[in-house]
Amino acid sequence: MAVIDLEAPFKERVAQALGDSHLAPAIVRATDRLLLVRAKAMGSIDGEKLRSQTRQMKEDVLRNLPDYLEQLERNFKANGIVVHWARDGVEAGEIVRGIGLQNGAKTVVKAKSMATEEIHLNHILEQAGLKVVETDLGEYIIQLAGEPPSHIVAPVIHKRLEEIAQIFHEKLDMPRTMDPTEMTSAARVRLRNEFFDAQMGVSGCNFAIAETGTICIVTNEGNGRMVSSMPKVYVVLMGIEKVVPTVEDALLQLQVLCRSATGQQLSVYCSMTSGPRQADQPDGPEQVHVVLMDNGRLQMLERGYGEALLCIRCGACLNVCPVYQEIGGHAYGSTYNGPIGAVISPALAPEIARFKELPHATTLCGACRDVCPVKIDLPRLLVDLRADL
Numbered sequence: 518m519a520v521i522d523l524e525a526p527f528k529e530r531v532a533q534a535l536g537d538s539h540l541a542p543a544i545v546r547a548t549d550r551l552l553l554v555r556a557k558a559m560g561s562i563d564g565e566k567l568r569s570q571t572r573q574m575k576e577d578v579l580r581n582l583p584d585y586l587e588q589l590e591r592n593f594k595a596n597g598i599v600v601h602w603a604r605d606g607v608e609a610g611e612i613v614r615g616i617g618l619q620n621g622a623k624t625v626v627k628a629k630s631m632a633t634e635e636i637h638l639n640h641i642l643e644q645a646g647l648k649v650v651e652t653d654l655g656e657y658i659i660q661l662a663g664e665p666p667s668h669i670v671a672p673v674i675h676k677r678l679e680e681i682a683q684i685f686h687e688k689l690d691m692p693r694t695m696d697p698t699e700m701t702s703a704a705r706v707r708l709r710n711e712f713f714d715a716q717m718g719v720s721g722c723n724f725a726i727a728e729t730g731t732i733c734i735v736t737n738e739g740n741g742r743m744v745s746s747m748p749k750v751y752v753v754l755m756g757i758e759k760v761v762p763t764v765e766d767a768l769l770q771l772q773v774l775c776r777s778a779t780g781q782q783l784s785v786y787c788s789m790t791s792g793p794r795q796a797d798q799p800d801g802p803e804q805v806h807v808v809l810m811d812n813g814r815l816q817m818l819e820r821g822y823g824e825a826l827l828c829i830r831c832g833a834c835l836n837v838c839p840v841y842q843e844i845g846g847h848a849y850g851s852t853y854n855g856p857i858g859a860v861i862s863p864a865l866a867p868e869i870a871r872f873k874e875l876p877h878a879t880t881l882c883g884a885c886r887d888v889c890p891v892k893i894d895l896p897r898l899l900v901d902l903r904a905d906l
């Protein structure tokens with residue numbers, strides 16, 4: 518499978534993607550399976566009711582965002598969490614880098630996080646001399662390959678088993694094997710050592726609970742729990758729209774996220790952090806920092822694209838999109854891809870025209886709206902963007 522030149526113009530990237538005979542079959546195979554398990558999981562309950570309730574909750578958050586953020590900040594501080602505010606990605610990167618350097622961090626372990634991808638945090642930390650290790654298996658593989666993720670939930674969806682085997686052989690110096698269990702075991706051993714070595718853990722945040730000041734990260738591999746509990750410093754980078762009002766709201770979102778993203782009733786792990794380790798606790802980080810990042814989100818509201826801030830990053834709209842299924846994620850050339858990426862990439866960017874081709878890279882078939890767990894009217898937003906660009 519050819520690697521797409523991310524610096525090439527949009528049409529060239531698309532041509533490269535379409536010219537790769539392995540890409541679309543690999544993506545279709547994976548996305549069809551995800552759609553199947555999603556349909557089963559949503560069909561086994563009143564999926565429509567769940568979608569409506571989640572949308573209602575997220576709309577309430579957006580309407581009252583300043584109040585919920587103030588409540589969240591108050592409760593974070595009451596729990597001993599250090600709160601930082603970042604207007605943009607540059608500020609957010611400086612804050613995280615500063616925390617790492619002040620604490621003498623040399624190795625940073627990371628859980629999968631689109632917010633950190635959004636600001637290219639790995640690059641910022643590496644420029645400062647820190648070693649950054651992705652610990653989600655898919656993210657670990659693409660980090661070894663030197664590529665960005667190509668899907669919100671399944672970062673390595675574009676790679677075939679043969680290619681992953683080659684990466685492990687070349688980068689980890691392990692005997693050539695096509696056995697996924699052997700490859701996973703090799704990664705596990707190496708990652709465990711990194712966890713023991715790391716001085717700082719970094720994650721995103723699936724949602725943060727305002728009434729309790731709690732950070733929640735949802736994973737299936739347990740790496741998120743290790744990132745948030747083993748290093749002495751734990752840093753969370755979250756978009757300001759990730760706040761939810763109550764524990765019940767968090768459980769509502771957890772339920773819809775798992776069903777919509779991976780077809781699970783519940784993820785294997787949901788790690789909740791409400792502050793640093795207390796004197797009577799055997800483990801946990803000595804410091805917890807949260808960076809609350811705007812980075813274009815308020816501007817999205819002002820530009821009239823606030824509905825896209827309801828997104829819970831489940832990836833279902835990518836899976837169902839006939840364009841994404843053909844060209845994959847890298848051809849979009851932005852951190853976020855698929856239908857939601859075609860909306861938020863230009864809407865988040867300081868220059869709205871920066872990703873002007875993306876709203877046209879859609880068929881407006883409406884499948885994304887029908888599958889979205891928070892009923893975002895993506896076709897309408899895409900048409901509005903076409904008019905605005």
Ligand code: SF4
Pocket residue numbers: 669827828829830831832833834835857885888889890891892893
């Ligand atoms: S727009 Fe909807 S379907 Fe797409 S990632 Fe966000 S929540 Fe999921």
